[in-house]
Amino acid sequence: MSALSDRLKARARELGFALCGITTPDPPPHLEAYERWLAQGRHGSMGYLAAERARERRADPRLILPDCKSIVVVALPHSPGDTRGPIAAYALGDDYHDVIPPRLVKLVEWLATEVGRPIAHKIYTDTGPLLERELAQRAGLGWIGKNTLLINPKAGSYFLLGEALLDLDLPPDPPLAADHCGSCTRCLDACPTGAILPDRMLDARRCISYLTIELKDAIPMDLRQQTGGWVFGCDICQAVCPWNLRFAESLTPDAALAPRAPAPDLAAELSLSPEQFNAKFKGSPVRRAKRRGYLRNVAVALGNGGDPARRSLCVPALERAAATDPEALVREHARWAADKIKRDA
Numbered sequence: 327m328s329a330l331s332d333r334l335k336a337r338a339r340e341l342g343f344a345l346c347g348i349t350t351p352d353p354p355p356h357l358e359a360y361e362r363w364l365a366q367g368r369h370g371s372m373g374y375l376a377a378e379r380a381r382e383r384r385a386d387p388r389l390i391l392p393d394c395k396s397i398v399v400v401a402l403p404h405s406p407g408d409t410r411g412p413i414a415a416y417a418l419g420d421d422y423h424d425v426i427p428p429r430l431v432k433l434v435e436w437l438a439t440e441v442g443r444p445i446a447h448k449i450y451t452d453t454g455p456l457l458e459r460e461l462a463q464r465a466g467l468g469w470i471g472k473n474t475l476l477i478n479p480k481a482g483s484y485f486l487l488g489e490a491l492l493d494l495d496l497p498p499d500p501p502l503a504a505d506h507c508g509s510c511t512r513c514l515d516a517c518p519t520g521a522i523l524p525d526r527m528l529d530a531r532r533c534i535s536y537l538t539i540e541l542k543d544a545i546p547m548d549l550r551q552q553t554g555g556w557v558f559g560c561d562i563c564q565a566v567c568p569w570n571l572r573f574a575e576s577l578t579p580d581a582a583l584a585p586r587a588p589a590p591d592l593a594a595e596l597s598l599s600p601e602q603f604n605a606k607f608k609g610s611p612v613r614r615a616k617r618r619g620y621l622r623n624v625a626v627a628l629g630n631g632g633d634p635a636r637r638s639l640c641v642p643a644l645e646r647a648a649a650t651d652p653e654a655l656v657r658e659h660a661r662w663a664a665d666k667i668k669r670d671a
Contacts, residue, residue: 330440331496337436338400341429342580344485345401345478347465347499351387351394351491354460356470360384363527370531372540383455390455391448393493398433399458399465401478401485402426404583406574407561409516412592412627414535414559416486417611418585424609425582426451426488434490441494451488458487466499469506473513473563474528479506481577482570506569513563518552522563534560538623539615544658550626551666557592557623558612586610593643595624596651596660618653625656629663637667 331348338346354360361381369375383389387397402422407415416422430449438445450456459476463469468478477483479502514522521532530536534556537545545553564570598606603617612620628644631637644667647660 328497330437333440334398334433334437334496338398338433341433342402342582343400343429343488344403344481344577345399345467347399347462347467348496349397349399349461349465349498349501351391351397353385354457355464356460357385357457359527360457368527368529368531370536370540371542372530372536380455384457387456387491391446391491391493393446394448394491396492396494396496396498397461397465398430398490398492398496399462399467400426400430400433400488400490401462401467401476401481402429402488402580402583403481403485403577405579405585406484406570407565409562409565411554411556411560412589413557413612414561415484416583417558419583420586420609421611421613422486422583423451423453423611425580426486430488430490434492437492437494446493448491449489450491451486454489456489458489461489462487464498464501466502469502469504470526471513471567471569472507472511472526473522473567474526475564477506477567477569478573479569480573482572482574483564483567484570484574484577484579486583510568512566512568516562516566518554518562519549534562538619542619544655545622545626547662550659550662551630553623553626554630555627555632557590557595557620557627558615592624592628593640596621596628596643596647618655621647621651621653621656622659625659625663629666631667638671641667 335346364376388394404416427449434445434447459470462476468476471477475483519532521529534553537553538556538558600617607613628640641664644660644664648657651657
């Protein structure tokens, strides 16, 4: 079966996956840490993570696919990020939820042809009850760094993960047991909100990605200024990582995830109608924030802009949004941003 595994990985590379590994459906090794993270409330408002059924499935992938014998884990590379934004690099192109699963389907179809029978399977990418990084680490794709992201020693961390649970017994790859973060604390030091904790966990309630994507209500007042110019996600902890600085360029970003357009004019974004927002971000991960969340983030980013003189040019757009936007969430954050610019002038 090792020859089949080698051909499988070669086929995965042909489909654009930079990394491919195989692991077992055994319980994740850091399940206790995950349960502790939930118990401490560090998942914030992401209640779906704490749902009993989802927790049971994360503890035992065989509850998802009872006949599961192997899990194939793949990584699709995207463009490198930076420390400024305004949109995280992975979200600049097509939605990876629309890109990775169809390619995994092709991979499973190829595998079924190779073995001469249909393969029962389940396919996920950031949507199912799986601890993806745990599986990827155990499949030999990398180690989980201090920034809580999977890091590959030859490729960094600018990639997205996908999984195929199979009823086919394939030899598992050895896990990457070494921790190559060493004494480095660049990600902890660079995080503006202090979301990265010394115990190699993330307090999602303070993470800019959580605040700009998952949080549906107002951004806490004490965190607004620290979110800087980000309007969807954040790349800071990856952009400062030495493994990305050294090796990220060794990967060729997948064409489907390439940036669609130049960085948006944030002041102009405030005038987007619901129809215009949906049209502009059709097929983009940014739609997950919905218009109200996106414009909430845009307002805060404008308020946090660098040069006060240039920021003052945004005040009319912010005041117009504060007075006329149909969403109370947008109005409140636009008012905050306009007032902040005036105070800073």
